[in-house]
Amino acid sequence: MTSAASRDTAADPIDELIIDVFNRACPSRQAMETVADKWGTLALVALTEGAYRFNALRRRVDGVSEKMLARTLQALERDGLVTRDVQATIPPRVEYTLTAPGTRIAAALRALLDALEAEIPAIMTAREDYDQRH
Amino acid sequence: MTSAASRDTAADPIDELIIDVFNRACPSRQAMETVADKWGTLALVALTEGAYRFNALRRRVDGVSEKMLARTLQALERDGLVTRDVQATIPPRVEYTLTAPGTRIAAALRALLDALEAEIPAIMTAREDYDQRH
C-alpha cells in the first residue's frame, strides 16, 4: 500500500489514528477473521470432496468434537458458504454442501494448502536448524 | 480422495483407524496448523509490502500486542519464513524480511484473501438474512 521502509521515527498520533482506522475497516482483516479458524477451514476443504452428513464429516475432520463441528457449520451456514439440507426421515439425514461462494473460497484455500505443503520439507529442516541453535 | 457420498452407515473401527491415521499424517493438517493463526497470517501479508522493523510492523498490524508479535515472529523465523536482521547500533535496529518460502506462502495467502474479499458483500447479506430468520 504505502512504502514501509520510510516508516522509522514516527509514532505520530495522527499516523496512528489513520493506521488504526485503516486496519479495522480493511477487508483483509475481516476476511482473515473468517478464515483463520482451524475447524472452519478443515470443514470447507473436506466439503470440496462432495456432500457430507454430520457424523460422516465429523469422522472425516478428525479430532473435532460434536460441539465444535456444530458451531463451525452454523457459522459457515450463516456466512452462506454451506447449505444445510434436512431430510425429515427417521433417522433424520442432514447433508452439508458448499454453496457457490463456499466453493470459490474452498478452492483458494486448497491452493494455499498446496503452497504450504510444498514448503513443508523446507519448514521442517528450518525448524530443526532453529531448535539446535536454541 | 475417496467418494464421500458412500460414507453412510459406517463407524467401522478399521475405517475409523484409517481415517484417524490419515488425518494426523496428512500434510494439509500440518499445513493448517501453521496458517490458521490470525497474527501469523497478518504479519506475513504485511511483510509482502517490504521489510519492517519491529515497532513499525506492530503499528502496521493493528491491535497486536508486543507479546503476540514477538511470539509470532519467532514462530515464523523458526519455520524459515522470515529472517531477522539485527543491526548492532544504538538504538538497535531489527528488520524482518520474508524468505523465499515465506514469499511464496504469503502470495498464496494474499490470493486467498483476495478471494475472500470478493465474497465479503455476499457474506454480509447472507449474515443479515440468517440473523433475521433466527
Add this chain to the structure above:
DNA sequence: CCGTATCCTTAACGATACTG
C-alpha cells in the same frame, strides 16, 4: 528501540450427558 517476564482475565475447547 527491541524485546522478555509476570499476572490476570476471558473464552476456546473437550468430555459428558441428554433430547427430538
Add this chain to the structure above:
DNA sequence: CAGTATCGTTAAGGATACGG
C-alpha cells in the same frame, strides 16, 4: 442420527512493568 446443554480445564491473549 443430529444435534443442544452444562461443566470443568487449559491455553490464548492483553496489560503492565522491567531489562539489554
